[in-house]
Amino acid sequence: MDQIIRSLPLLLLLLLSSTTSSTATDTTTIHDILRDNGLPGGLVPKSAYIASYSFDTDTGLLSVNLTQPCYARYDNSILAYFDNFIAGNLSFGALNGVEGLKQEELFVWLPVKGIIEEEGSGVILFDIELAHKRLSRSLFEEPPDCHASEALINPVQDIFGRRGGPQDER
Ligand SMILES: *[C@@H]1O[C@H](CO)[C@@H](O)[C@H](O)[C@H]1NC(C)=O
Numbered sequence: 621m622d623q624i625i626r627s628l629p630l631l632l633l634l635l636l637s638s639t640t641s642s643t644a645t646d647t648t649t650i651h652d653i654l655r656d657n658g659l660p661g662g663l664v665p666k667s668a669y670i671a672s673y674s675f676d677t678d679t680g681l682l683s684v685n686l687t688q689p690c691y692a693r694y695d696n697s698i699l700a701y702f703d704n705f706i707a708g709n710l711s712f713g714a715l716n717g718v719e720g721l722k723q724e725e726l727f728v729w730l731p732v733k734g735i736i737e738e739e740g741s742g743v744i745l746f747d748i749e750l751a752h753k754r755l756s757r758s759l760f761e762e763p764p765d766c767h768a769s770e771a772l773i774n775p776v777q778d779i780f781g782r783r784g785g786p787q788d789e790r
């Protein structure tokens with residue numbers, strides 16, 4: 621009996637700690653919301669860069685405040701720019717009326733207007749100004765790091781797989 625009473629505090633502690641950790645894992649993130657709506661979670665940067673967000677389930681309006689405007693790179697090729705504030709209308713498999721997101725296309729930054737999952741094809745369609753860009757969904761599963769300056773991002777291989785430009789040749 622004495623034994624049991626003495627181990628009670630320990631038991632309580634164990635119980636408490638397991639409750640806390642399960643609450644922590646139950647916490648919904650913006651990435652979960654995207655995934656629950658059929659989109660890859662990595663369309664927005666890692667949680668460390670998300671200051672706050674809100675999702676209105678009635679209107680589908682998703683708004684996100686980042687800790688700072690920043691640049692992210694996906695798969696060493698696609699370069700994205702996130703404004704301080706990004707928003708869009710979220711429905712299953714699509715984020716429309718996107719604000720605050722740009723992609724670099726041949727050295728020009730173009731606003732992304734819509735992001736649509738082509739159902740079952742593993743392809744995400746980016747509706748950027750003047751063009752539709754179809755990219756593999758798998759590139760966007762992992763939320764990326766996001767850097768305040770474009771210069772902080774690792775140099776990239778260009779579309780021909782070379783590093784740097786002609787000025788790199790010695
Ligand atoms: C984002 O920040 C703005 C201005 O600081 C604030 O008005 C807005 O409520 C914030 N939105 C979210 C989703 O936190």
Ligand SMILES: *[C@@H]1O[C@H](CO)[C@@H](O)[C@H](O)[C@H]1NC(C)=O
Nearest residue numbers: 681707708709716717718719
């Ligand atoms: C979302 O859709 C509503 C109409 O359904 C529109 O008024 C609003 O501007 C849209 N939001 C964005 C961020 O485009």
